[in-house]
Structures are given as C-alpha cells and as structure tokens.
Amino acid sequence: MRGSMCGQPGPEQQLPARFIAVCHPGSDVVRDHVLGIPTAIRQEHEEIHARLALATKLAGRTGEAARALAEVLHPHFVREEQIALPPLGLLAGLAKGEPVAGMLEVLPMVDALRAELPHMIEEHRAITAATRRLAGAAELEGQAAAAQLAAELLAHAGMEEQVMYPAAVLVGELVRLRAASASG
Ligand SMILES: [Fe+2]
Numbered sequence: 001m002r003g004s005m006c007g008q009p010g011p012e013q014q015l016p017a018r019f020i021a022v023c024h025p026g027s028d029v030v031r032d033h034v035l036g037i038p039t040a041i042r043q044e045h046e047e048i049h050a051r052l053a054l055a056t057k058l059a060g061r062t063g064e065a066a067r068a069l070a071e072v073l074h075p076h077f078v079r080e081e082q083i084a085l086p087p088l089g090l091l092a093g094l095a096k097g098e099p100v101a102g103m104l105e106v107l108p109m110v111d112a113l114r115a116e117l118p119h120m121i122e123e124h125r126a127i128t129a130a131t132r133r134l135a136g137a138a139e140l141e142g143q144a145a146a147a148q149l150a151a152e153l154l155a156h157a158g159m160e161e162q163v164m165y166p167a168a169v170l171v172g173e174l175v176r177l178r179a180a181s182a183s184g
C-alpha cells in the first residue's frame, strides 16, 4: 500500500528537505538525524538528482532519455526517502546497543517498506531500462558525464536492493525484538 506514511509525493515534495519539512514538521528527531537518512546516502541521492537535472537540459537523444528517466526516478526517490532510507539512520545506534525506546517511530516506515518492496523492485526495473537508454544515447552523442551518471545509477539501484532495503527491514525487526524483550 503506497502513500501510508505521508501520502503520494506531490511536485512540491521533490527534494528530501521538503519531504522532511512536510512529513515531520518540527520533529527534533529528524532534525538531529537520529531517525534520518544517513548523510552519505542522502548526499548520494542529492548528487544523482542534481546531475540528472543537468542532463535533462541537454539537447538531442541524451536530453530526451534523461527527461524520461527523471520521470520514473523522482517519485521513486521520494518514496525511498520516506520509508526505505530513514531506518538506516538507526543502524549505528543499534550496533552500539543503544535503547530502542526512542526508535519505535521507525516501525510504521518499515511495515510500509515491507508491503511496498515488490513495487519498489518493479520500479527499479523501469529505472534500469530508462537508465540503459540514457547510457546508450550518451555514448552515441559523446556525453561522458551523462554516461557516467547512468553507470553510477545502475550501481546505486543494485546496492539498494542487495544491501539497503534488506538492512532497513532488519532494523525494524531488531527494534521490534529489542522493544519486546525490554518490556517483557
Ligand atoms: Fe535511491
């Protein structure tokens, strides 16, 4: 079920900072990045977003392919930033054995992620196809930066499927288990 956390992303929610403001108004937790997207991952998303925005302004088939990719990529990024990536902000605290009492708000996110995972993987298939079209056009037209971006985006999606999504699910499981053992 999509949209269970903050609703479907609208055009005003294209950027992570906007999402945080819309979804967690005045939340100290998010401001402190305790339950926030880890900086390294947030920066990677922002960088891909910025480089793709540049590529969409190119003329020719590369620009056309970049615009088509941006259409499928942006709603996906927004949803990832709502439910798949913030749980990873708890990894370091969990590894150090910090108390889970302040971490329970991650549970609805992880439940939504579990439910939406097949759909998010399907979106990766569409993103991969659009990214391959960008790579082909960029190589043909000698657009080295766009070709490099396409290669990095393919690696990014693989990393998410193999590491980040499963890690986010495990964060939820561990928080639930530790919360249950602390209360029992
Ligand atoms: Fe992503």
Ligand SMILES: [Fe+2]
Binding pocket: 076, 080, 124, 157, 160
């Ligand atoms: Fe993704």
